[in-house]
Amino acid sequence: MTVANPNFVEEVKKSNEFNASACMNCGVCSAVCPMGIELLPRKLFRYVLLGFKDKVLENKETIYSCLLCRMCEANCPAKVHIAENVRLLRYYLNKNVFRV
Amino acid sequence: MSDRRIGVYICHCGGNISDYVNVDKVKEAVQDEPGVVVAKTSMFTCSDAGQQDIIRDIKEQNLDGLVVASCSPKLHLHTFRDVAKRAGLNPYQYTQVNIREQCSWTHTDDHEGATEKAIRLVRAGINRTNLTEPLHSIKINTVPKVLIIGAGIAGLRAAIGLNDIGIAVYLAEKEQEPGGWVAGFGKMYPHGRNGKEIINQLVNEVKKRDSITLFTQAEVIDKTGSVGDFRVKIRVRDQEEIALHVGAIITATGFNAYKPHEDEYGYGMDGVVTLAEFKKLLDKSEGKIIRQGKEIKNVVYVYCVGSRQGDEAEDGNRYCSRYCCNAAVHSSIQALEKNPQVHQYHLFRDMRTYGKFELLLNDALKRGSIFLKFDENEPPQITKGANGTLNVTVKDLLTFGEEVEIEADLVVLATGMVPKENQKLVDILKLPVGRDRFFNEIHPKLRPVETVVDGVYICGTCQGPKNSAESVASALAAVSQSAAILKKGYVELEPLIAMVNREACTWCGECETACPYTAISKEQVQGKEVAKIHEALCKGCGGCIPICPNHALDLKGYTDGQMKAMIDGLLKEKF
Numbered sequence: 288m289t290v291a292n293p294n295f296v297e298e299v300k301k302s303n304e305f306n307a308s309a310c311m312n313c314g315v316c317s318a319v320c321p322m323g324i325e326l327l328p329r330k331l332f333r334y335v336l337l338g339f340k341d342k343v344l345e346n347k348e349t350i351y352s353c354l355l356c357r358m359c360e361a362n363c364p365a366k367v368h369i370a371e372n373v374r375l376l377r378y379y380l381n382k383n384v385f386r387v
Numbered sequence: 388m389s390d391r392r393i394g395v396y397i398c399h400c401g402g403n404i405s406d407y408v409n410v411d412k413v414k415e416a417v418q419d420e421p422g423v424v425v426a427k428t429s430m431f432t433c434s435d436a437g438q439q440d441i442i443r444d445i446k447e448q449n450l451d452g453l454v455v456a457s458c459s460p461k462l463h464l465h466t467f468r469d470v471a472k473r474a475g476l477n478p479y480q481y482t483q484v485n486i487r488e489q490c491s492w493t494h495t496d497d498h499e500g501a502t503e504k505a506i507r508l509v510r511a512g513i514n515r516t517n518l519t520e521p522l523h524s525i526k527i528n529t530v531p532k533v534l535i536i537g538a539g540i541a542g543l544r545a546a547i548g549l550n551d552i553g554i555a556v557y558l559a560e561k562e563q564e565p566g567g568w569v570a571g572f573g574k575m576y577p578h579g580r581n582g583k584e585i586i587n588q589l590v591n592e593v594k595k596r597d598s599i600t601l602f603t604q605a606e607v608i609d610k611t612g613s614v615g616d617f618r619v620k621i622r623v624r625d626q627e628e629i630a631l632h633v634g635a636i637i638t639a640t641g642f643n644a645y646k647p648h649e650d651e652y653g654y655g656m657d658g659v660v661t662l663a664e665f666k667k668l669l670d671k672s673e674g675k676i677i678r679q680g681k682e683i684k685n686v687v688y689v690y691c692v693g694s695r696q697g698d699e700a701e702d703g704n705r706y707c708s709r710y711c712c713n714a715a716v717h718s719s720i721q722a723l724e725k726n727p728q729v730h731q732y733h734l735f736r737d738m739r740t741y742g743k744f745e746l747l748l749n750d751a752l753k754r755g756s757i758f759l760k761f762d763e764n765e766p767p768q769i770t771k772g773a774n775g776t777l778n779v780t781v782k783d784l785l786t787f788g789e790e791v792e793i794e795a796d797l798v799v800l801a802t803g804m805v806p807k808e809n810q811k812l813v814d815i816l817k818l819p820v821g822r823d824r825f826f827n828e829i830h831p832k833l834r835p836v837e838t839v840v841d842g843v844y845i846c847g848t849c850q851g852p853k854n855s856a857e858s859v860a861s862a863l864a865a866v867s868q869s870a871a872i873l874k875k876g877y878v879e880l881e882p883l884i885a886m887v888n889r890e891a892c893t894w895c896g897e898c899e900t901a902c903p904y905t906a907i908s909k910e911q912v913q914g915k916e917v918a919k920i921h922e923a924l925c926k927g928c929g930g931c932i933p934i935c936p937n938h939a940l941d942l943k944g945y946t947d948g949q950m951k952a953m954i955d956g957l958l959k960e961k962f
């Protein structure tokens with residue numbers, strides 16, 4: 288059981304515009320990912336939207352293993368800015384977790 | 388032997404029939420049947436040339452009966468009745484024999500058997516035609532007035548629509564004020580106009596017009612007569628009874644909101660409300676949404692409450708209520724407009740923001756509403772939380788079954804539509820009620836506002852869940868359908884109805900009880916009580932005929948004599 292936290296997404300958003308609302312859970316992003324990243328972008332973004340901060344922090348490694356190649360973004364039918372969202376999450380982690 | 392002059396036409400249907408049925412053999416087998424003077428085969432009987440050939444034969448050979456063995460009467464009964472009419476032959480002297488759908492198409496593997504069956508069927512048709520008599524459609528003059536029951540958005544709009552075409556309207560509303568549900572609505576999608584404003588506009592228009600009479604606190608207590616010529620009694624304010632004479636009746640009695648039962652998604656707990664209750668709260672909120680002195684910051688919506696219920700719910704509502712997804716999403720946008728800080732979680736089974744309402748959903752998503760999908764077998768649980776909040780737990784399928792706990796100030800149940808309890812009206816108007824307990828149309832696509840009771844129409848949500856725009860569209864459909872019969876000035880009904888042999892009838896009343904259309908009553912003829920068939924009410928269903936202990940009833944066009952003759956025709960050859 289994870290508690291929804293409406294403030295987390297606001298925290299992430301503060302850095303810039305995080306937007307994954309348009310995601311319809313189709314899975315194209317995962318299918319085209321050259322890294323075969325285990326944590327699917329759609330799942331990661333749901334964690335952010337629902338405010339599962341702990342789950343996001345647990346997946347730091349994955350967030351940094353993304354190549355930012357934008358293969359997913361180019362193929363996303365809902366035009367979610369996936370790579371941009373990942374970049375924003377890194378920015379959040381850099382600032383709030385690694386304090387750099 | 389027969390003194391009839393019957394023409395028989397056996398159709399190839401371009402091979403649809405003749406590929407499997409030997410049509411020449413059929414012709415040979417029936418051409419010497421009693422009464423037959425012409426027997427032919429034809430490549431396409433329904434073609435212009437085919438029709439002309441029949442017309443020529445009827446005129447030149449002086450035919451007084453016609454049999455076409457071709458497709459289903461559903462397709463071409465009226466085509467060939469019309470052929471008969473154009474040739475000067477009474478259209479009810481025509482019999483259509485179906486040797487396509489019920490013979491060639493079903494017996495493609497047995498040509499001989501199909502041919503033999505076709506012969507039997509055609510012979511039966513000839514035997515029936517030997518006993519036909521000229522019949523004439525029943526003509527009823529219509530009264531150019533309509534009674535509309537229910538003055539919600541559908542009833543009001545229908546009243547104005549009918550009046551625009553010059554038809555007088557009586558509008559009967561059960562409540563104290565006209566307007567129905569929409570009168571209680573705030574901003575509506577997509578124009579943002581207030582429901583109350585829209586209703587006021589309609590009511591003002593209705594009041595302006597001399598030939599629309601609005602009765603409030605009115606109920607229908609009696610109806611007699613038939614299409615084009617109804618006598619209706621209404622009771623107003625529990626006292627005055629008013630007799631109305633109208634040509635058609637439109638039922639626009641609307642719906643009830645589904646009321647969750649105790650404990651359904653925590654209903655009954657403080658902070659769990661229905662969508663209608665939430666909309667009221669929103670409408671009176673300025674800026675922050677305050678309920679009982681407390682600011683509402685986190686809202687959880689639960690969708691499909693009272694709709695799409697599974698088999699486990701006895702008498703459950705299996706249908707989708709159609710309006711609730713749109714209404715709940717719309718409300719969430721309204722809430723954000725009042726207070727952009729409010730957090731909203733939508734727990735849905737499937738989102739059905741069909742058509743242009745998709746834009747609403749996109750808008751809600753963009754503004755940060757979060758949508759969580761739950762499985763119907765694992766519905767969200769709602770319990771009391773700390774500090775007067777509510778704890779909502781749900782397994783979110785969109786996060787791969789993750790269990791989510793949400794702390795909510797308010798839980799909004801998106802409740803569906805249920806049919807109104809209207810048993811009295813159903814009994815009086817004989818309205819057809821479906822398994823879902825809404826009123827039923829004759830044909831969902833082609834005759835969507837007509838009922839099996841001629842001259843009685845349905846529109847709006849009494850027929851099933853609709854939004855207000857759809858209700859108005861169906862109201863205007865009812866306007867055009869009722870006006871079509873009333874503006875013509877008369878209606879013509881099929882003469883294939885029951886008839887009474889007064890000598891044989893001893894009036895026992897059995898037929899009156901058996902008749903589902905109240906078309907049979909008692910009358911005195913030369914001092915004798917006999918059954919009387921009300922021509923305009925009888926549908927020719929035949930339900931009364933086998934009931935009669937004295938065999939005093941018969942069905943025109945399908946008499947016992949004709950039926951026996953057909954059976955004899957079918958069984959002429961041994962098996």
